[in-house]
Amino acid sequence: MWSRIISRLLTSLVVAWASVTAAFLALHALPGRIQDILAGDLEYPGLREAIAAEWGLDRSLPAQYLDFLLRILQGDFGTSYVLRQPVTEVVGSQLMPTVQLALLGGLLAIVIAVALALLTAGRGRISRQIASFLELVFASTPVFWLGILLLMAFSFTLRWFPVSGASGWKSIVLPSLTLALPTAGLLAQVLREAMEKTLDQPFVTTVRSRGVGELVIRARHVLRHALLPAVTLGGWLIGGLLGGAVITEKVFGRPGLGTVTLGAVLTHDVPVVLAVVLLAAFIHVAASTVLDILYLLIDPRLRAQ
Amino acid sequence: MRKISISSRTAIVIASVMLGGQLAQAQEGKPISGGAITWGVATEPSCFDPHRASQQAAFFVARNYIDSLVGKKADGTFAPWLATEWSVSPDGKEYTYKLREDVVFHDGEKFDAAAVKANYDFVKKPENATNAVALLQYFDRAEVVSPYVVKLILTQPDSTFLESTSNVKLGIISPKALAKGDLCGGGPLLAGTGPFVFERYSRGQSAAFVRNKDYKWGPGYAVHTGPAYLDRVTLRFLPEAAVRAGALTSGQVDLIEGVQPTDVALFADQAEFKLLTGPSGASTSFTFNINYTIPPADDVRVRRALRDGFDLEPLVKQVYLGTVPRAWSIIGPANPAYNKALVGAWGNNIAGANKLLDEAGWTGRDSEGFRTKNGVRLKIDVGYPQPYVRDNREVLIQGIQAALRKNIGFDLNLRIITAGEYAKNNANGTWTIYPNTDNPSDPARELWDMLGSKGFLYSNIANPDLQITGLIDEALRSTDVAKKRAITDEIQKLGVDQAFIVPMFAPSWFLAAKNNVNGLSFEAGLDSPSSAYDFWLSK
Numbered sequence: 001m002w003s004r005i006i007s008r009l010l011t012s013l014v015v016a017w018a019s020v021t022a023a024f025l026a027l028h029a030l031p032g033r034i035q036d037i038l039a040g041d042l043e044y045p046g047l048r049e050a051i052a053a054e055w056g057l058d059r060s061l062p063a064q065y066l067d068f069l070l071r072i073l074q075g076d077f078g079t080s081y082v083l084r085q086p087v088t089e090v091v092g093s094q095l096m097p098t099v100q101l102a103l104l105g106g107l108l109a110i111v112i113a114v115a116l117a118l119l120t121a122g123r124g125r126i127s128r129q130i131a132s133f134l135e136l137v138f139a140s141t142p143v144f145w146l147g148i149l150l151l152m153a154f155s156f157t158l159r160w161f162p163v164s165g166a167s168g169w170k171s172i173v174l175p176s177l178t179l180a181l182p183t184a185g186l187l188a189q190v191l192r193e194a195m196e197k198t199l200d201q202p203f204v205t206t207v208r209s210r211g212v213g214e215l216v217i218r219a220r221h222v223l224r225h226a227l228l229p230a231v232t233l234g235g236w237l238i239g240g241l242l243g244g245a246v247i248t249e250k251v252f253g254r255p256g257l258g259t260v261t262l263g264a265v266l267t268h269d270v271p272v273v274l275a276v277v278l279l280a281a282f283i284h285v286a287a288s289t290v291l292d293i294l295y296l297l298i299d300p301r302l303r304a305q
Numbered sequence: 306m307r308k309i310s311i312s313s314r315t316a317i318v319i320a321s322v323m324l325g326g327q328l329a330q331a332q333e334g335k336p337i338s339g340g341a342i343t344w345g346v347a348t349e350p351s352c353f354d355p356h357r358a359s360q361q362a363a364f365f366v367a368r369n370y371i372d373s374l375v376g377k378k379a380d381g382t383f384a385p386w387l388a389t390e391w392s393v394s395p396d397g398k399e400y401t402y403k404l405r406e407d408v409v410f411h412d413g414e415k416f417d418a419a420a421v422k423a424n425y426d427f428v429k430k431p432e433n434a435t436n437a438v439a440l441l442q443y444f445d446r447a448e449v450v451s452p453y454v455v456k457l458i459l460t461q462p463d464s465t466f467l468e469s470t471s472n473v474k475l476g477i478i479s480p481k482a483l484a485k486g487d488l489c490g491g492g493p494l495l496a497g498t499g500p501f502v503f504e505r506y507s508r509g510q511s512a513a514f515v516r517n518k519d520y521k522w523g524p525g526y527a528v529h530t531g532p533a534y535l536d537r538v539t540l541r542f543l544p545e546a547a548v549r550a551g552a553l554t555s556g557q558v559d560l561i562e563g564v565q566p567t568d569v570a571l572f573a574d575q576a577e578f579k580l581l582t583g584p585s586g587a588s589t590s591f592t593f594n595i596n597y598t599i600p601p602a603d604d605v606r607v608r609r610a611l612r613d614g615f616d617l618e619p620l621v622k623q624v625y626l627g628t629v630p631r632a633w634s635i636i637g638p639a640n641p642a643y644n645k646a647l648v649g650a651w652g653n654n655i656a657g658a659n660k661l662l663d664e665a666g667w668t669g670r671d672s673e674g675f676r677t678k679n680g681v682r683l684k685i686d687v688g689y690p691q692p693y694v695r696d697n698r699e700v701l702i703q704g705i706q707a708a709l710r711k712n713i714g715f716d717l718n719l720r721i722i723t724a725g726e727y728a729k730n731n732a733n734g735t736w737t738i739y740p741n742t743d744n745p746s747d748p749a750r751e752l753w754d755m756l757g758s759k760g761f762l763y764s765n766i767a768n769p770d771l772q773i774t775g776l777i778d779e780a781l782r783s784t785d786v787a788k789k790r791a792i793t794d795e796i797q798k799l800g801v802d803q804a805f806i807v808p809m810f811a812p813s814w815f816l817a818a819k820n821n822v823n824g825l826s827f828e829a830g831l832d833s834p835s836s837a838y839d840f841w842l843s844k
Contacts, residue, residue, distance in 0.1 A: 255509025
């Protein structure tokens with residue numbers, strides 16, 4: 001098992017390195033001089049020279065590449081010339097609101113999906129069809145539109161929740177629900193399908209014959225089997241949550257990486273965009289690594305080699 | 306049918322707001338002090354320091370905490386502000402300002418001639434990397450004549466300089482704050498002398514301002530004197546137009562800017578709300594700038610055919626539901642320097658446009674129906690940098706594209722390009738048509754930006770038209786108001802006549818507010834909503 005974990009970690013490192021390399025190559029493949037690209041909209045005497053010095057643009061490409069790799073390793077993403085702050089500071093200060101939103105959205109999605117699947121898998125046709133229809137609607141509704149619909153209903157008309165702002169837990173309810181529903185829709189479909197397959201397995205009949213209650217069978221035995229295909233979706237889920245968080249922040253006017261990214265794109269703040277892209281890549285890599293290791297914990301068969 | 310009724314009603318409301326500005330003031334009653342408002346704005350400034358900011362949306366925010374030496378009135382003349390009087394030397398190279406003696410910065414520092422000199426020196430210094438330095442093209446140095454008299458000395462006469470000293474970009478910041486370094490992040494560190502003190506900035510969310518209780522040096526164009534009425538103003542950054550509108554209709558904010566044409570009906574004619582529309586392009590119109598040095602646009606007949614080959618009016622009406630007027634000149638209709646003689650002087654002459662193209666030799670037709678000459682299609686690219694694409698401007702251009710194709714077989718090819726590609730085209734002088742609206746400044750300075758020999762469009766083009774660049778240089782030097790006016794009129798006429806520029810529409814600002822928010826207006830020098838200085842809340 002340990003050798004599998006170690007080889008998985010090594011693969012992840014290679015993928016992370018490849019993404020840094022891709023970012024470096026993409027930057028150099030853009031039309032125009034690197035110092036013009038990094039300066040964004042700014043223009044003042046000495047700026048181009050300062051950037052050239054900071055990035056060592058007078059050196060050979062391999063030397064610049066090594067330097068870039070080393071700096072990223074140290075967590076140094078350079079300076080945002082538009083915001084006149086170190087990129088790490090800009091991104092760091094906005095990371096928590098996005099992580100908070102994505103985690104809460106993810107948690108909510110899992111709770112909704114598991115509850116739906118537990119309640120409807122293998123049960124009456126009508127309740128299944130209603131649940132399945134709702135899931136399909138949520139899964140296929142764009143986050144952007146869903147957010148506006150929720151706002152119209154619960155903020156503009158019923159006035160239960162604010163648009164945004166720092167007014168405690170109330171201000172995060174609608175954004176996290178917006179983020180959770182599409183994910184929950186898809187997850188519930190996959191979970192139910194897997195649970196129904198498992199319910200037909202002989203071992204379920206065996207467990208039943210011991211007189212175990214239906215809820216315990218579903219929650220303890222069947223769900224665990226059904227989790228595998230759901231975990232496979234995990235990598236996609238985390239990507240969806242991050243991407244969704246960016247859009248959700250824009251709709252609700254919340255602080256976070258989305259706002260920073262959008263601002264950076266609009267003001268041509270390439271160092272910040274670069275950092276966000278790399279951060280997203282690292283999160284993807286880390287998440288899929290964790291999930292792969294999680295497989296081993298869920299399914300004993302995978303450990304036994 | 307419904308669409309028509311909304312747009313005509315809107316037009317009436319807008320017209321009545323524009324005409325009845327003073328009337329509304331009288332109806333609102335006697336202003337009372339106190340209260341707080343939340344203002345939903347579309348754009349979060351990336352920098353709050355007026356010297357360094359570059360976004361139009363940053364400047365009306367900065368006006369709340371930053372004052373200038375003089376104030377620009379709606380009629381284009383100037384009013385006292387931090388300077389009580391000013392004079393220009395006969396050679397037009399020395400500007401002397403007599404300053405108020407009772408002004409104090411938010412950080413407790415005293416405002417005086419040395420503070421003004423510190424600000425101008427700071428902006429001029431290249432390593433401080435200010436955006437405002439563009440306004441100091443001919444500024445040489447500042448001299449402290451006495452504690453409250455400062456002299457600003459130029460290297461050559463500059464007719465745009467008085468306007469520049471009224472510009473918020475050259476607003477006065479406490480020298481102590483300037484010395485502290487970077488002020489882009491706002492907050493109490495960014496100490497000006499304005500009617501509000503910058504209390505707090507939360508990135509991605511809000512910016513809060515509290516009343517400056519000692520304020521008694523408001524601009525001469527303001528409605529009242531003394532401290533601001535409101536205790537507190539909070540800006541909430543809500544980039545989504547539908548969310549801004551919903552936040553106002555549900556009472557979560559008191560005031561919003563950037564109301565979409567489709568949301569206008571929510572607020573116009575409603576008992577609980579008011580809608581105001583701002584200066585219609587007091588700066589420049591939204592224009593096509595045609596690079597007249599690159600074929601086929603180096604032929605004036607081709608440019609004129611492009612200008613006249615479509616009917617602009619219905620296109621603008623269709624895209625903006627009658628909320629903005631079509632443009633006739635480079636300079637917007639609300640600007641005192643607007644050349645009214647151009648109204649009706651050009652455009653929508655399809656037969657004439659076809660005749661011009663026939664004469665110019667574009668007589669062939671290809672399989673798609675476009676005109677050709679020697680087998681080459683009549684085609685010009687409109688390179689629109691993606692970050693500047695906004696409020697359906699690309700839809701308007703697509704409308705023009707379709708009309709030109711149908712009417713005169715002209716391939717106007719809209720391409721949404723990256724900022725990098727545009728930067729490269731600009732550096733090489735190879736841009737072909739650039740759609741643009743310029744930041745507000747003196748009209749001669751704006752014309753220079755668009756068409757001048759060192760302006761931002763033509764700085765890298767080797768052989769610009771000598772007649773128009775010569776006129777612009779003359780306007781920059783001309784200190785005689787009437788003479789300068791005649792020259793800027795001539796430049797606007799020449800620009801459209803030669804079809805160097807095709808004006809499209811005059812952008813406006815839309816404000817919507819709860820009915821109890823009073824004193825809303827627009828500031829000429831900003832070409833945008835005014836600061837919250839005159840705002841007040843009725844019970």
